[in-house]
Amino acid sequence: xxxxxxxxxxxxxxxxxxxxxxxxxxxxxxxxxxxxxxxxxxxxxxxxxxxxxxxxxxxxxxxxxxxxxxxxxxxxxxxxxxxxxxxxxxxxxxxxxxxxxxxxxxxxxxxxxxxxxxxxxxxxxxxxxxxxxxxxxxxxxxxxxxxxxxxxxxxxxxxxxxxxxxxxxxxxxxxxxxxxxxxxxxxxxxxxxxxxxxxxxxxxxxxxxxxxxxxxxxxxxxxxxxxxxxxxxxxxxxxxxxxxxxxxxxxxxxxxxxxxxxxxxxxxxxxxxxxxxxxxxxxxxxxxxxxxxxxxxxxxxxxxxxxxxxxxxxxxxxxxxxxxxxxxxxxxxxxxxxxxxxxxxxxxxxxxxxxxxxxxxxxxxxxxxxxxxxxxxxxxxxxxxxxxxxxxxxxxxxxxxxxxxxxxxxxxx
Amino acid sequence: xxxxxxxxxxxxxxxxxxxxxxxxxxxxxxxxxxxxxxxxxxxxxxxxxxxxxxxxxxxxxxxxxxxxxxxxxxxxxxxxxxxxxxxxxxxxxxxxxxxxxxxxxxxxxxxxxxxxxxxxxxxxxxxxxxxxxxxxxxxxxxxxxxxxxxxxxxxxxxxxxxxxxxxxxxxxxxxxxxxxxxxxxxxxxxxxxxxxxxxxxxxxxxxxxxxxxxxxxxxxxxxxxxxxxxxxxxxxxxxxxxxxxxxxxxxxxx
Numbered sequence: 001x002x003x004x005x006x007x008x009x010x011x012x013x014x015x016x017x018x019x020x021x022x023x024x025x026x027x028x029x030x031x032x033x034x035x036x037x038x039x040x041x042x043x044x045x046x047x048x049x050x051x052x053x054x055x056x057x058x059x060x061x062x063x064x065x066x067x068x069x070x071x072x073x074x075x076x077x078x079x080x081x082x083x084x085x086x087x088x089x090x091x092x093x094x095x096x097x098x099x100x101x102x103x104x105x106x107x108x109x110x111x112x113x114x115x116x117x118x119x120x121x122x123x124x125x126x127x128x129x130x131x132x133x134x135x136x137x138x139x140x141x142x143x144x145x146x147x148x149x150x151x152x153x154x155x156x157x158x159x160x161x162x163x164x165x166x167x168x169x170x171x172x173x174x175x176x177x178x179x180x181x182x183x184x185x186x187x188x189x190x191x192x193x194x195x196x197x198x199x200x201x202x203x204x205x206x207x208x209x210x211x212x213x214x215x216x217x218x219x220x221x222x223x224x225x226x227x228x229x230x231x232x233x234x235x236x237x238x239x240x241x242x243x244x245x246x247x248x249x250x251x252x253x254x255x256x257x258x259x260x261x262x263x264x265x266x267x268x269x270x271x272x273x274x275x276x277x278x279x280x281x282x283x284x285x286x287x288x289x290x291x292x293x294x295x296x297x298x299x300x301x302x303x304x305x306x307x308x309x310x311x312x313x314x315x316x317x318x319x320x321x322x323x324x325x326x327x328x329x330x331x332x333x334x335x336x337x338x339x340x341x342x343x344x345x346x347x348x349x350x351x352x353x354x355x356x357x358x359x360x361x362x363x364x365x366x367x368x369x370x371x372x373x374x375x376x377x378x379x380x381x382x383x384x385x386x387x388x389x390x391x392x393x394x395x396x397x398x399x400x401x402x403x404x405x406x407x408x409x410x411x412x413x
Numbered sequence: 414x415x416x417x418x419x420x421x422x423x424x425x426x427x428x429x430x431x432x433x434x435x436x437x438x439x440x441x442x443x444x445x446x447x448x449x450x451x452x453x454x455x456x457x458x459x460x461x462x463x464x465x466x467x468x469x470x471x472x473x474x475x476x477x478x479x480x481x482x483x484x485x486x487x488x489x490x491x492x493x494x495x496x497x498x499x500x501x502x503x504x505x506x507x508x509x510x511x512x513x514x515x516x517x518x519x520x521x522x523x524x525x526x527x528x529x530x531x532x533x534x535x536x537x538x539x540x541x542x543x544x545x546x547x548x549x550x551x552x553x554x555x556x557x558x559x560x561x562x563x564x565x566x567x568x569x570x571x572x573x574x575x576x577x578x579x580x581x582x583x584x585x586x587x588x589x590x591x592x593x594x595x596x597x598x599x600x601x602x603x604x605x606x607x608x609x610x611x612x613x614x615x616x617x618x619x620x621x622x623x624x625x626x627x628x629x630x631x632x633x634x635x636x637x638x639x640x641x642x643x644x645x646x647x648x649x650x651x652x653x654x655x656x657x658x659x660x661x662x663x664x665x666x667x
Contacts, residue, residue: 005628279575330485355469360506360560363466364516364576374519378559 002037003100004054007219009033011058012123019126028122035116047298048267048329049238052212056184060124061153063087066178075390075391078141078172085147086126092143111218114271115244118216121188125158132161133197137168149181159189160180161195161203162227171389172392175203175235182210182237189217195249200228202392206399207235213240216349217271223278228385232396233260234270243272247281247309255285259383261391262295262327269298277343278308283314288383290376291320291327302334305342312339316346321353321379323372326366359384383413419444419481419584419615420465426465426475427457434460436640437476442584445612449626449651450619452637453659458619461637462588465617466500467493481583483539494520495527497583499576501590505569508560510622513572516560517542517579524580545578548608552599566593574605581609586617591625601630623655638663 005341008028016025037053038045062087071092073192074080081093111118131140144157163169163311177183185207207213213236221227233239245254260268274283289297303314319331335348353375380400420442427435432459452458464471464569465478467490480498488496508516518544519619522532533541548554549571570590577585587606591599606616606629618625626634626648634643634650636659644650644662652663 136443174663282551318518354506356506358507359468359490360502361511362515363494364466364501364517364520365491365500365527367491367523368489370519371491374511374515375508378508381510 001201004092004178005037008058008120008303009159010345012120015031015059016122018213019124022235025123029118032116032119032123034080035113038116040115044302045272047267047296047300048231048240048271049212049267050143052238055155055298056150057153057211058124058141059153060118060126060207061085061148063126064090064147065091069145070151070394071145071176074388075141075172076394077312077324078139078170080141080143081129082143082145083127083129083157084145084178085153086144086157088127088129089145089209104267105184109323112244114242114273115216115218117214117242118184118188118218119212120214121156121158121216124154124186125156125159129157129159130161131159131171133167135164135207137170139170141172142174144187145178146177146182146183146185146211147178149179150184150212150319154184159184160224161186161189161191161201162200163193165194167194167198169199170389171199171201172305172389173201175204176206176220177208177211177235180208180210182208182212183322185211185215187212189215191217191227193221193252195222196224197222198226200388201230202389203229203231204396205233205235205239205241207239209235209237209238209266211221211239213239213241215352216245217241218253219243219245221245221247221249221252221254223251225249225252226385227253228255229257230381230383231258231270233258233270234399236266236268238267240267240269241271243270245272245274246277247275247279247283250278251282252278253282255284257378257383257386258288258299260287260289260299261291261292261400262290262296262297263403265293266295268295271300271303272303273304274314274315276303276312278303280313282312283311285316285318286382286386287313287318288380289320289329289331289333289401290379292322292323294324294326296328296330298330300330300332300334302336303344305337305339305344307338310341312342312344314342314344314346316348317382318346318348319368319379320350320374321322322350323353323376365370376407417444418442420617421479423475423478423666424476425461425464426473427460428472428474429460433474433637434640435464438637440635440642442615442617444615446550446632447616447618447629448609448639449634450617451623451634451651451654454621456637458621458637458641462500462503462586462617462619464501465493465586466490466498484648491523494580495524497524499582499585500578501573501577501585501587502594503588504562507562507564509562511560513544513558513560514539514556516631517576520576521579526604542579545575548578549575549605549614551575556631567595567598570594570602571598571605572602574602576603578609584615584617586619588617588619589621589623591620599625600628623651626651636662
């Protein structure tokens with residue numbers, strides 16, 4: 001066992017004493033120590049900044065809610081639940097009671113090696129954010145606020161989503177920082193869509209630029225379920241997001257759209273594994289990443305088509321834009337196919353801004369800086385345009401406009 | 414040389430990827446006039462248009478260009494545009510994700526700001542664009558589309574002229590705007606060009622064929638061959654070229 005893993009086991013073991021469901025947590029921690037931490041030699045972890053772990057403290061933060069906490073404006077029609085360092089914040093939540101109580105931690109034990117940070121989360125998550133939709137369509141927004149500076153403890157937000165047969169959910173999940181000090185966040189999300197269920201899930205990772213994030217999302221889809229996942233990764237000093245989606249029922253379908261922005265020395269690493277395990281399942285995967293400064297932006301999209309998944313259909317469009325001479329982009333489509341009669345297409349490209357487009361805009365009198373930013377904006381358009389909630393889209397557009405400044409949000413198309 | 418000329422090109426030499434394309438080109442375009450530059454393929458017509466607009470990749474190895482009293486070649490492309498120079502592209506670029514109206518407005522405001530005018534009012538702007546669109550017979554749906562995205566060749570050319578009408582440049586350089594147009598589109602484009610004719614403005618039409626010049630009658634026609642003007646004349650020169658072919662002048666110059 002590495003010294004780091006030993007330290008994690010020690011800190012986590014001590015912290016678990018005060019938490020409910022100790023047996024389940026102990027087993028999660030044991031599973032993690034058995035598997036060990038990933039290393040940069042692991043194919044699926046080579047872009048993540050694992051060395052950032054060395055500097056972290058793993059004991060959970062107490063969840064002290066700062067008195068002044070600026071949250072994004074509420075979205076009409078959405079029930080809001082706020083968690084601070086993984087603890088439910090009743091005062092800031094519109095929901096009548098916490099949709100929580102810990103459970104289902106055992107399930108993480110069955111997950112694959114790429115999802116092992118969810119074991120750390122299961123070992124130490126304070127409370128579980130939960131949404132269960134039995135009928136009709138609900139709209140819920142979860143705000144996960146990282147408040148404690150890294151030295152004062154870690155944040156373990158956990159979200160469990162269950163959509164029952166035929167029901168629907170529009171879900172917003174945001175990760176934010178309360179202050180400007182760097183925090184350490186290990187988040188886990190589990191989604192289950194029963195037969196015929198549908199869910200549109202917006203994920204916004206907007207931690208402050210000094211935070212470290214290890215995020216794991218697992219989703220299982222039963223027959224005819226439809227999952228739309230839109231993710232916008234802009235925050236953190238080093239952020240790794242692992243998405244593990246299983247299309248377990250016939251005709252289940254996932255549309256995954258991820259946009260990631262890196263600047264300064266940020267690391268934005270996303271690994272998305274989609275497994276087609278049943279007949280006529282479909283995936284549509286879109287990634288747009290922009291790396292500026294000395295940042296590194298990576299998207300590793302793996303599609304596995306199992307023997308049982310005849311007539312599967314998968315499309316990948318992965319594009320990276322290099323916006324600085326010292327920046328790095330890695331986009332990697334991977335296909336593993338164990339059956340015939342599948343349609344799999346993928347396109348992957350990394351490039352600089354198009355010189356012809358740039359000259360066209362300059363020849364119309366736009367300032368060089370404005371033209372460059374406009375072209376970056378346009379590059380992300382495929383992902384942004386897919387955000388079906390107008391109020392949320394406007395908020396995210398405004399956020400992007402601040403990250404790609406010059407043009408004020410109201411000026412942008 | 415005409416000292417009142419809006420555009421004055423003296424002995425311009427331009428090299429592209431080590432090959433000399435313009436070779437001592439001289440041209441003077443007075444204010445208020447429409448000049449046509451004609452010539453066979455490879456004579457340097459498009460190079461001239463691009464160099465005037467400031468496209469990267471063209472090395473000026475000799476000569477000078479004055480525009481409205483300024484040293485044009487010392488200005489960045491965006492400064493030239495804001496000073497009233499407009500290039501109508503032969504192959505307008507598609508920019509998915511950048512809205513047509515947004516580009517039009519940003520371009521207009523860039524010019525207005527440079528001239529010390531306030532930005533255009535959003536309502537007035539839309540009214541202006543719709544008026545020009547009617548003139549170019551463009552559908553409203555165009556407003557919400559990406560710049561040239563999925564446009565046919567003819568639509569792209571009409572969009573260039575629409576931009577020109579909104580920006581009202583002092584000098585328009587239209588690079589083969591007539592190519593790829595059917596006769597109806599050609600008439601619409603020609604009408605657009607003619608509406609901007611005024612004593613304060615000049616237009617340079619770069620074209621291979623004479624047919625646009627039947628609808629936009631030029632004040633002067635220049636024939637470009639091997640990187641220099643080999644013959645200049647009135648509108649009748651274009652008709653004579655159409656009848657006798659470029660070999661006639663190229664041969665004469667050789």
